[in-house]
Amino acid sequence: MNLDFLDMLDGYKAENDELLQKMEDALMEIQEDGMDDENINAVFRAAHTIKGSSGMFGIDYIVDFTHIAENLLDKIRNHKIEINDDIIQLLLACKDQMQTLIDFVMSDPEGEPNEEIQADSQTLIYELKECLGEKETVKKESVQEEKKAETSEITSENSLDKYQINIKFSEDTFKHGFDTYTFIHYLQEIGEIKEITTDTQAIPLFDAIEPLQCYMSYQIELHSSQTIKVIEDAFDFVKEKSEISIINLSAPTPPIVEKIEEKKDEIKKVKKTTKGHTAVKQTNFIRIEANKIDTLINLIGEMVIANAAVMQKATDSKISDLVESVSTVTRMLEEVRENAMQIRMVPIGDTFNKFKRIVHDTANKVGKKVDLVINGGDTELDKTVIEKIADPLVHLIRNSVDHGIEAPELREESNKPQTGVLQLNAYHDAGAIAIEIVDDGKGLDANLLLAKGIEKGLVNEGDELTQKEIFNLILQPGFSMAKEVTDISGRGVGMDVVQRNISDLHGTIEIDSQKSKGTKITIRLPLTLAIIDGFLTKVGDTNMIIPLDMLVECIELSKNTKSQMKRNSYINLRGSVLPLLNISEYFKIPQSPLARSNVIVIQYGEQKMGIIVDELLGELQTVIKPMGQLFKKLKYFSGSTILGSGEVALIMDIPVMIGMMESKQQEQIAQ
Amino acid sequence: MKAFSDDGMCFVDMEQSFTINEVETFKKEITPLLATDKEFLIHCIDVIEIDSAGLQVLISLKKYLQKENITFEITAGIKFKEFISFFMLDKYFEEDIV
Numbered sequence: 001m002n003l004d005f006l007d008m009l010d011g012y013k014a015e016n017d018e019l020l021q022k023m024e025d026a027l028m029e030i031q032e033d034g035m036d037d038e039n040i041n042a043v044f045r046a047a048h049t050i051k052g053s054s055g056m057f058g059i060d061y062i063v064d065f066t067h068i069a070e071n072l073l074d075k076i077r078n079h080k081i082e083i084n085d086d087i088i089q090l091l092l093a094c095k096d097q098m099q100t101l102i103d104f105v106m107s108d109p110e111g112e113p114n115e116e117i118q119a120d121s122q123t124l125i126y127e128l129k130e131c132l133g134e135k136e137t138v139k140k141e142s143v144q145e146e147k148k149a150e151t152s153e154i155t156s157e158n159s160l161d162k163y164q165i166n167i168k169f170s171e172d173t174f175k176h177g178f179d180t181y182t183f184i185h186y187l188q189e190i191g192e193i194k195e196i197t198t199d200t201q202a203i204p205l206f207d208a209i210e211p212l213q214c215y216m217s218y219q220i221e222l223h224s225s226q227t228i229k230v231i232e233d234a235f236d237f238v239k240e241k242s243e244i245s246i247i248n249l250s251a252p253t254p255p256i257v258e259k260i261e262e263k264k265d266e267i268k269k270v271k272k273t274t275k276g277h278t279a280v281k282q283t284n285f286i287r288i289e290a291n292k293i294d295t296l297i298n299l300i301g302e303m304v305i306a307n308a309a310v311m312q313k314a315t316d317s318k319i320s321d322l323v324e325s326v327s328t329v330t331r332m333l334e335e336v337r338e339n340a341m342q343i344r345m346v347p348i349g350d351t352f353n354k355f356k357r358i359v360h361d362t363a364n365k366v367g368k369k370v371d372l373v374i375n376g377g378d379t380e381l382d383k384t385v386i387e388k389i390a391d392p393l394v395h396l397i398r399n400s401v402d403h404g405i406e407a408p409e410l411r412e413e414s415n416k417p418q419t420g421v422l423q424l425n426a427y428h429d430a431g432a433i434a435i436e437i438v439d440d441g442k443g444l445d446a447n448l449l450l451a452k453g454i455e456k457g458l459v460n461e462g463d464e465l466t467q468k469e470i471f472n473l474i475l476q477p478g479f480s481m482a483k484e485v486t487d488i489s490g491r492g493v494g495m496d497v498v499q500r501n502i503s504d505l506h507g508t509i510e511i512d513s514q515k516s517k518g519t520k521i522t523i524r525l526p527l528t529l530a531i532i533d534g535f536l537t538k539v540g541d542t543n544m545i546i547p548l549d550m551l552v553e554c555i556e557l558s559k560n561t562k563s564q565m566k567r568n569s570y571i572n573l574r575g576s577v578l579p580l581l582n583i584s585e586y587f588k589i590p591q592s593p594l595a596r597s598n599v600i601v602i603q604y605g606e607q608k609m610g611i612i613v614d615e616l617l618g619e620l621q622t623v624i625k626p627m628g629q630l631f632k633k634l635k636y637f638s639g640s641t642i643l644g645s646g647e648v649a650l651i652m653d654i655p656v657m658i659g660m661m662e663s664k665q666q667e668q669i670a671q
Numbered sequence: 672m673k674a675f676s677d678d679g680m681c682f683v684d685m686e687q688s689f690t691i692n693e694v695e696t697f698k699k700e701i702t703p704l705l706a707t708d709k710e711f712l713i714h715c716i717d718v719i720e721i722d723s724a725g726l727q728v729l730i731s732l733k734k735y736l737q738k739e740n741i742t743f744e745i746t747a748g749i750k751f752k753e754f755i756s757f758f759m760l761d762k763y764f765e766e767d768i769v
Contacts, residue, residue, distance in 0.1 A: 174691050180723040181758075184757075198758050198759075198760055198763075206701070206702075206728075206731045207702065212691070215727060218758075
């Protein structure tokens, strides 16, 4: 293996992971919508590129495996083999195996896969060969021998074309970490090398040679059934600067000569006529390590805090020019912060698309038919949040398929279509992102859940629970309605972990279900975990921040309104009842005698409430700092921040506040 | 790699590797000896890793020494032989391999 490859491992893995995901997406599309040339070509291209890049680095076990899969894909795209569900299953399994092999390269770049991995590869190769109609060959020969057998079979069937390849590698081939041997060796995968002539004349004498410069030129005679394009692709990584010509000597006169240089000129002309559209596309993206962005955002966070201190000092100094200048810096900093945060935002659709496979596999395993419908895939969310929400979503989706959606025959009995529908929806909602997992399955049976809750000791007999509270029982540790434990679900350890993961992200989970109609699980998550726009308030001496996205309006709590309230904890807000929470009373913070109470109306999801505070201090950029271990159990605050004055302000956890208010009201009703 | 020079004879032991990682040292160590030594033996018997950058510099040395009428010899191990066979250079090095 090329030693320079070790330095390029991360790039190799990232590129191939992307290709494998594209492969899976395209296969899932074929599964859903039927055979489509564009999709099958995408799968072929992905397999071909993985084989190519692995070949360049001498990872033969990936080349050998991918080669066979590529043969099948080639026949499918040329309509010689008809694709069906079994073949899609097989190709998906091959995609998984390629992932395993690539992961193995990462763990041991210079080793060979263990027997188990090799056996899996062999089994799949056997199945691929079966599809290709080459079963007998596999039984008799090893993989390497097969290739020779395959070549000789082809020879007898169709005569091979004779190609003359002239290649002069570019001077910087070695400097880029490539070895000319790997490219030529790779030609053996697509044909038989009959002759190689190394042009020793092109190599300078020892006293004049630059050892790191490549002077190597070769003339190769290759017998192959492949097209010039396929042979040309073998030199994909170096063809930009190298001089390559491929002549088909078997073709009728005049021979077809394809000079890559000429092709490059043609491409350039095409690019010009299409106004450089392709070029623009290529330069639109750059791959950046996530931790570089994290560092940038952390630094901006520190700048926001430092800037707040400068602003405070400028205001105290009462020098208007200074205040003006600092205000300009603050505005610019706000723009920098917004743009930097935008870098972290990624569409959730990429994660949703990965679930197609999970739905497909789980449904097949439990003998159900399920269509996955994705809405709002372009909704953007912080990368960290997306990474952390992926596992809980997998669990919820599996649960929906395994427990929610009924078997086809049962659905038919209930006058439902045999195929169930699972929807994944994402949308922005009051400063948060809402993700819904909706199925049209059998729904939750509240009576059964309650009985199970009593049996498990989670609910006391005689307790009167609302339907929502009953549904929430499934989020309790150890609660499972499954009669049998399967490898998909039923151990009762999943849903409480899902809830914990969502709480860790300062999100909430809500369950709504109708018997025989289906279940809707809504997860609400904050858009970001780093910096937010906040609204600063004061209660007594304590500073508190409310996330601005969740703030609806501020109103003064006049003496008149207070007298109307009497002892009730709600007001009439333009015809609607608004429950109120007096922060100073609830948290026992001594109120300043001069304080003029204000109500801040906040909203989360569809719930609204009012918070009574003493002072409204205005908007500010808030860098969220974790509360630390000591205050971990302080559930009404999601974090803290440092103000310009150096004081600490607590950031209110609005979803928790609203949840607390809701249960408080229910208690009052019960009394 | 290790290079020794004794009484007009240069002995270069490539040890296990003759790749892009060795070629610069190879040139640096051998160049001063070109003016003094009359016999060069490149010991490749233990080489298990070789690439085309190694092969290129070896061809370059052979060409130079041939032009200057200086003796050039190689000892070849299995890996080395396989590599030059792949490039069908067995005949080119036939007289040099001892």
